[in-house]
Amino acid sequence: MQIDVILGLQWGDEGKGKIVDYLAEQYDIVARFQGGPNAGHTLKFDGKKFVLHTVPSGIFRPQLINLIGNGVVIDPITLEKELQLLKDSKVDYLGRLLVSRKAHLILPTHRLLDAASESHKGKGKIGSTLKGIGPTYMDKTGRNGLRVGDITQKGFLESYETLKSKHLELLKIYPEIAFDLEGEEKKWFQALEVLRSLKMVDSEYYLHEAIQSGKRVLAEGAQGSMLDIDFGTYPFVTSSNTITAGVCTGLGVAPQRIGRVIGITKAYCTRVGSGPFPTELENETGELLRSEGQEFGATTGRPRRCGWIDLPQLRYTILLNGVTEICMTKIDILNTFAEVGAATAYRYDGMESTQLPYDLCQTELEPVFKYFKGWQSSLDDARTMDDLPQEALDFIKAMENYLGVPFSMISTGPEREKLIIV
Ligand code: GDP
Numbered sequence: 001m002q003i004d005v006i007l008g009l010q011w012g013d014e015g016k017g018k019i020v021d022y023l024a025e026q027y028d029i030v031a032r033f034q035g036g037p038n039a040g041h042t043l044k045f046d047g048k049k050f051v052l053h054t055v056p057s058g059i060f061r062p063q064l065i066n067l068i069g070n071g072v073v074i075d076p077i078t079l080e081k082e083l084q085l086l087k088d089s090k091v092d093y094l095g096r097l098l099v100s101r102k103a104h105l106i107l108p109t110h111r112l113l114d115a116a117s118e119s120h121k122g123k124g125k126i127g128s129t130l131k132g133i134g135p136t137y138m139d140k141t142g143r144n145g146l147r148v149g150d151i152t153q154k155g156f157l158e159s160y161e162t163l164k165s166k167h168l169e170l171l172k173i174y175p176e177i178a179f180d181l182e183g184e185e186k187k188w189f190q191a192l193e194v195l196r197s198l199k200m201v202d203s204e205y206y207l208h209e210a211i212q213s214g215k216r217v218l219a220e221g222a223q224g225s226m227l228d229i230d231f232g233t234y235p236f237v238t239s240s241n242t243i244t245a246g247v248c249t250g251l252g253v254a255p256q257r258i259g260r261v262i263g264i265t266k267a268y269c270t271r272v273g274s275g276p277f278p279t280e281l282e283n284e285t286g287e288l289l290r291s292e293g294q295e296f297g298a299t300t301g302r303p304r305r306c307g308w309i310d311l312p313q314l315r316y317t318i319l320l321n322g323v324t325e326i327c328m329t330k331i332d333i334l335n336t337f338a339e340v341g342a343a344t345a346y347r348y349d350g351m352e353s354t355q356l357p358y359d360l361c362q363t364e365l366e367p368v369f370k371y372f373k374g375w376q377s378s379l380d381d382a383r384t385m386d387d388l389p390q391e392a393l394d395f396i397k398a399m400e401n402y403l404g405v406p407f408s409m410i411s412t413g414p415e416r417e418k419l420i421i422v
């Protein structure tokens with residue numbers, strides 16, 4: 001068997017949670033491979049809404065195994081809160097939620113460092129979610145980190161204290177931040193008990209055996225490809241590999257095991273936090289996209305920046321990920337627009353190009369837009385492609401032709417059932 005992948009092709013919040021939740025019933029295991037509680041994946045079904053941060057989006061499908069892979073960074077405090085919400089909703093997750101022993105732990109001082117570092121950057125701040133993601137991955141690559149498996153080892157407390165002391169030293173170079181460290185530490189150690197109650201696995205062995213025995217596995221990405229640490233709009237990125245390659249390192253599966261790669265894009269584009277965004281519309285149209293699309297962060301509540309879909313940007317992330325099919329979400333948000341734009345090229349350095357320049361931060365870049373006639377009608381009753389208005393079909397066809405990858409799903413609303421399978 002192969003392992004299929006769902007990931008975001010833009011700057012996050014493409015609707016990954018909804019699509020994973022929908023497709024999950026076709027799988028035996030859903031696994032998160034990178035990121036941490038900076039993610040906010042929204043699921044809506046049976047009149048209920050859930051936002052998941054660390055727990056994979058297959059958790060509401062009974063019987064399904066959900067795995068938090070080694071590439072993920074875990075904050076026990078957020079995880080405990082998330083699990084409490086699941087408990088309150090009578091979701092039986094014990095025994096079905098597995099955690100890789102090699103996943104790294106976010107300490108309270110990682111969050112403090114995140115806040116201090118952002119504050120120090122002033123105007124140049126990344127716009128981090130302040131969940132401690134960057135500092136935790138720094139300790140991972142710096143070979144100082146604490147891992148989930150360590151909490152069962154002798155000397156864990158000592159290792160914790162050593163790392164904490166290092167953080168406190170480091171904090172001296174930053175401005176002081178109001179933070180109840182003692183209180184947060186208390187919560188953290190209590191939350192470790194909840195983490196301890198979960199089944200710990202060596203995800204590389206676990207998944208290898210699962211795949212060998214014919215189990216179907218779906219890998220769930222977090223963030224988006226344009227936030228990838230290597231290929232995103234550096235330095236305005238997250239600290240992990242959000243692209244397909246991250247599945248191999250974040251779960252311990254070999255590249256030839258990768259099967260379908262389902263790339264998700266909104267019918268327009270958003271970004272939360274700082275950094276370049278070529279098609280951003282800082283005008284009424286952008287505001288309309290924000291209000292129609294309810295574009296406010298699922299993790300931080302911050303307003304998301306909005307603009308038209310960026311086709312050269314999507315071509316870039318399609319090639320990085322080896323996307324085999326595309327799911328377009330939130331097309332319903334365009335219902336009221338008289339015309340709908342899409343960037344087809346960029347003008348910079350006196351030329352027109354479909355390639356992103358090396359440094360988007362330093363390059364004066366102007367997108368070349370093409371406009372399509374809007375459909376100005378509701379898509380609420382659309383269940384098949386035939387139910388879509390001609391203008392919407394024309395828009396989708398034009399996107400598909402430009403990108404050269406088949407569109408396999410069109411999402412027309414936040415609810416689980418609002419999905420057209422092409
Ligand atoms: P994720 O991080 O990629 O899982 O996406 P988020 O949950 O952060 O943001 C996507 C938002 O759009 C959520 O509020 C979803 O409920 C909502 N959503 C997903 N698909 C659709 C869709 O097709 N139409 C509409 N109107 N909303 C959608």
Ligand code: IMO
Pocket residue numbers: 008011012013014038039040041126127128129130131132133134221222223224227236237238239272273274298
């Ligand atoms: P999901 O999985 C959108 C952004 C932050 C910031 C940058 C770095 O819900 O799509 P970090 O906290 O990682 O240090 O922040 O990345 N960011 C996201 N934007 N969706 C996300 O996740 C994001 N996770 C991080 O806003 O600009």
Ligand code: MG
Pocket residue numbers: 012013014039040041042298299
């Ligand atoms: Mg999100």
